[in-house]
Amino acid sequence: MGTYVPNTKDEQLRMLKEIGLDSMDQLFEAIPKEVKLGSPLDIPKGMSEMEVSSKMKKIAGKNKVYETIFRGCGAYRHYIPAIVKQVTSKEEFMTAYTPYQAEISQGILQSIFEYQTMICELTGMQVSNASVYDGASAAAEAVIMSKERKRKKALVSASVNPMIIETITTYISGTDMELELIPVKDGLTDLESLKNKLDVNTSCVLIQQPNYYGLLEDGDAIGSILADTDIKYIMSCNPISLGVLKTPAEYGADIAVGEGQPLGLGLSFGGPYLGFMATTEKLMRRLPGRIVGETKDSQGRRAYVLTLQAREQHIRREKASSNICSNQALCAMTAAVYLAAMGREGIRQAATLSMSKAHYLAERLCEIDGYDLVYEGEFFNEFVTTVNADVDVVLKALSKHGILGGYPLEGSDRRQLLWCATELNTKEEIDSMIQILNGVSG
Numbered sequence: 001m002g003t004y005v006p007n008t009k010d011e012q013l014r015m016l017k018e019i020g021l022d023s024m025d026q027l028f029e030a031i032p033k034e035v036k037l038g039s040p041l042d043i044p045k046g047m048s049e050m051e052v053s054s055k056m057k058k059i060a061g062k063n064k065v066y067e068t069i070f071r072g073c074g075a076y077r078h079y080i081p082a083i084v085k086q087v088t089s090k091e092e093f094m095t096a097y098t099p100y101q102a103e104i105s106q107g108i109l110q111s112i113f114e115y116q117t118m119i120c121e122l123t124g125m126q127v128s129n130a131s132v133y134d135g136a137s138a139a140a141e142a143v144i145m146s147k148e149r150k151r152k153k154a155l156v157s158a159s160v161n162p163m164i165i166e167t168i169t170t171y172i173s174g175t176d177m178e179l180e181l182i183p184v185k186d187g188l189t190d191l192e193s194l195k196n197k198l199d200v201n202t203s204c205v206l207i208q209q210p211n212y213y214g215l216l217e218d219g220d221a222i223g224s225i226l227a228d229t230d231i232k233y234i235m236s237c238n239p240i241s242l243g244v245l246k247t248p249a250e251y252g253a254d255i256a257v258g259e260g261q262p263l264g265l266g267l268s269f270g271g272p273y274l275g276f277m278a279t280t281e282k283l284m285r286r287l288p289g290r291i292v293g294e295t296k297d298s299q300g301r302r303a304y305v306l307t308l309q310a311r312e313q314h315i316r317r318e319k320a321s322s323n324i325c326s327n328q329a330l331c332a333m334t335a336a337v338y339l340a341a342m343g344r345e346g347i348r349q350a351a352t353l354s355m356s357k358a359h360y361l362a363e364r365l366c367e368i369d370g371y372d373l374v375y376e377g378e379f380f381n382e383f384v385t386t387v388n389a390d391v392d393v394v395l396k397a398l399s400k401h402g403i404l405g406g407y408p409l410e411g412s413d414r415r416q417l418l419w420c421a422t423e424l425n426t427k428e429e430i431d432s433m434i435q436i437l438n439g440v441s442g
Helices: 009-018 049-060 082-088 106-123 135-145 162-172 191-197 219-226 239-243 281-286 329-365 391-399 427-438
Strands: 153-157 178-182 202-209 232-237 255-259 275-279 291-296 302-307 382-386 416-420
Touching (some): 106 275, 106 329, 135 162, 135 255, 153 162, 162 178, 178 191, 219 232, 329 427, 391 427
Parallel strands (some): 202 232
């Protein structure tokens, strides 16, 4: 099979030279060597389909798959009702792409419309899109859509997930925007520093709720600080937490973003995921990507159409503020089916169980000598503890028993882990892990 985009070696070299590179290896040097294939897969020519399938299963069998997980950090293991996969695996949905022809795409358009409606209900916002690839890119898109002609500084809390901060940095590198971090105090956004950094150049303030350390930010206080300004308040949130916490709208946020993976999407080795993005009616025309609207056809029947397309880069390229021109129809539909199957009470129950089990996990961990909470603030389903040995020693001990432990935090002298619990973690799993950790030291 040839390359998907046909071009000659000379053309490839010319394109590489244009961006200051000499080889394809340089283009992909950001990818760690240990995850790259040094050579093609060792599959002999002439093998049958059945033989190739067997060979690939053996190769895949080398992956370590954990049944018990106490790690989150942006991707979470939640219970997914069977009906979610049953509905979304239908071939008419699996093969769907951008529904340009409304007259033959009513089913897909309605599914996107229902998704948008549910995201608005979840966040308290008035309008949602269905186009963003993941939570990090949603945050970056929100920062860019907040830019004003004379306001080009984005303030981002240092308590936001570092991967989100990196993504924002990458997105704005091609613009005239600048990013400035708000310092953290005791694991939370330092409100005094925030006040001092606000000026006439500030376009937006972005916080994460719950934040990277699992702590609950004072969203109301930040909302009050920004209330009498033209600065946009962006909140990146865990959608399951909204089953028990205030909505971004109730905190006074202008834009709500987040990773939609917890809404019925499996961990799946990192994707495909879904970025949700919602805002107020006032900012509707700045929202990137597609929005599906409800209307009536010539006979007065309910119908759905793509709306507000005129601002997209493929139509008004020179004025575009985003390069998003696709849609996340399958992942968005998955989230919609999940939310419909769970309902308000189901989401609330998942959130309540996740929170209560995380607090039980924290209590049990702190019974072990050398394990203490690093931050004393309120938390949802994640928290940071010290450990009594190097994190690699702790994680390897758990891995031997099929348990994926907490996420090691950088810059903590290899002695801190970010733990997570969801409704799928049982009391028996937690107690069993505590017994294992009691035998680990060093």
